[in-house]
Amino acid sequence: MIKTLLTVSISLALTASAGIVHAEASASGGKAKAASCSGCHGEDGNSAMPGFPKLAGQHKGYLVKQLQAFKSGARIAPMMAPLAAGLDDQSIEEIATYYSANKISANPAPVLPANDDDDDAPAKTDEQKKAELEKLIHEGGDLYRNGNLATAVSACVACHGPFAEGNRPAAYPSLHSQHADYLIKTLTDFKTGARSKSRENMMHMIATKMTEQEIKAVSYYISTMK
Ligand code: HEC
Numbered sequence: 001m002i003k004t005l006l007t008v009s010i011s012l013a014l015t016a017s018a019g020i021v022h023a024e025a026s027a028s029g030g031k032a033k034a035a036s037c038s039g040c041h042g043e044d045g046n047s048a049m050p051g052f053p054k055l056a057g058q059h060k061g062y063l064v065k066q067l068q069a070f071k072s073g074a075r076i077a078p079m080m081a082p083l084a085a086g087l088d089d090q091s092i093e094e095i096a097t098y099y100s101a102n103k104i105s106a107n108p109a110p111v112l113p114a115n116d117d118d119d120d121a122p123a124k125t126d127e128q129k130k131a132e133l134e135k136l137i138h139e140g141g142d143l144y145r146n147g148n149l150a151t152a153v154s155a156c157v158a159c160h161g162p163f164a165e166g167n168r169p170a171a172y173p174s175l176h177s178q179h180a181d182y183l184i185k186t187l188t189d190f191k192t193g194a195r196s197k198s199r200e201n202m203m204h205m206i207a208t209k210m211t212e213q214e215i216k217a218v219s220y221y222i223s224t225m226k
């Protein structure tokens, strides 16, 4: 009896460690394959350039879906399309495993872009800029949690979660700590249809109802969520 139990537990232990070894092999294979991506997305998936999305800590299912969408043309992105075209299913799996296992880095405190200043108006004081930014982030937080009832913009929290952690089983992306510039760009692309040809795309339907100001506010807010 004891012998049988031992055998069972040993074989269970072996199966479990084999599983871990396999996962590690796959993530390290992904790291090597992701070498060509690091120039834009950062070595660990934390891109330093605000226009290039961070991939670290993103749900694997979402990453796989996006890479397949770049390949098929379902997601339109001239920069990514030729790169994704060169990846087979196995490489996509491994690269996605690698990035999803990394941790996303927090952003430095946001600043409003300089071009927000009207040339003719007197230069804003630091106090004024700080107050403006705080107001913007506050508006963004309100939209994130409550949506806009008057214009039927859905609350982001419903799908992306209270911490913008996304939804792994549904492959809804995690958003927290993403670069504000990328968020603004991609929400604008959803709005205009530049990201997806499908009019049924959930985010297209939501973003078309958002104003430029709302896109900016919610993007700044999300970028500060840790
Ligand atoms: C020349 C710069 C560049 C390189 C190199 C690059 N990317 Fe990208 N990547 C981008 C840009 C820009 C976007 C945003 C595309 C858009 O929506 O307009 C992007 C988007 C993505 C996204 C979608 C992220 C999201 O949050 O939706 C994934 C996944 C991705 N890249 C993976 C990769 C992988 C894997 C590689 C390497 C095989 C790679 N990228 C190489 C610039 C680059």
Ligand code: HEC
Pocket (backbone or CB within 6 Å): 053, 065, 143, 144, 153, 154, 155, 156, 157, 158, 159, 160, 171, 172, 173, 175, 183, 186, 187, 196, 201, 202, 203, 206, 218
């Ligand atoms: C009904 C569910 C739902 C709601 C509500 C929702 N989203 Fe999304 N969101 C999604 C899905 C699904 C995707 C992935 C779309 C795709 O694959 O093209 C997504 C993608 C995104 C992306 C792209 C992330 C990336 O890395 O490229 C951003 C940004 C985003 N949503 C922001 C928002 C904001 C802001 C709100 C609230 C105003 C919101 N979402 C409300 C489901 C939702």
